[in-house]
Amino acid sequence: MDQRISFITLAVADVAASRVFYVDGLGWTPELEADGVLMIRVGEHVILSLWDRDEFEEEVGRIAVADGVAPFTLAHNVATREEVDGVLELARSLGREASPAQAREWGGYTGYFADPDGVRWEIAYNPGPVGQTVLPD
Known part of the structure; x- marks a missing residue:
């Protein structure tokens, strides 16, 4: 297995709010926008994927929640x-x-x-x- 990271995926409560922050606020450019997901190139070979929490849990599993x-x-x-x-x-x-x-x-x-x-x-x-x-x- 190559030593690299291709995607960093964050499960987010509100993809639209994340878009306002990252795209409209910070000025980053989306690579892909689809229902429930926003992908932004953050390096030559790295994508930051902002994924709706419910859809994330459906595919990956229950999200652990704790204070802090x-x-x-x-x-x-x-x-x-x-x-x-x-x-x-x-x-x-x-x-x-x-x-x-x-x-x-x-x-x-x-x-x-x-x-x-x-x-x-x-x-x-x-x-x-x-x-x-x-x-x-």
């Missing part, structure tokens, strides 16, 4: 600290909860915002070699 933050984040790396602040401000302008960015002990600068379903996105400036490998040319 989901035990994962999605990360969007940028080239400068100023870009981190700019993306977090954009999220706030869209009515989303966003933490202030902070300098991290490993040398980076990061903050988080929540999408309409509470999924946490890390916005990160990572000056190290790994951080540079994930930035577009």
Whole structure:
């Protein structure tokens, strides 16, 4: 099996609300829109799939629900600290909860915002070699 991820699928409460946030708010471009699903290319070979919760459960199985933050984040790396602040401000302008960015002990600068379903996105400036490998040319 190749070492790669092709799709990241999030079960969402309201696909239309997710579209307003990701497409109308963040300005991302859909690859595919169909009943109950919105797919957005987020990398050369990676698609973010936003899928209606009920349809997700029908195919995949019952979703576990608990209090607190989901035990994962999605990360969007940028080239400068100023870009981190700019993306977090954009999220706030869209009515989303966003933490202030902070300098991290490993040398980076990061903050988080929540999408309409509470999924946490890390916005990160990572000056190290790994951080540079994930930035577009």
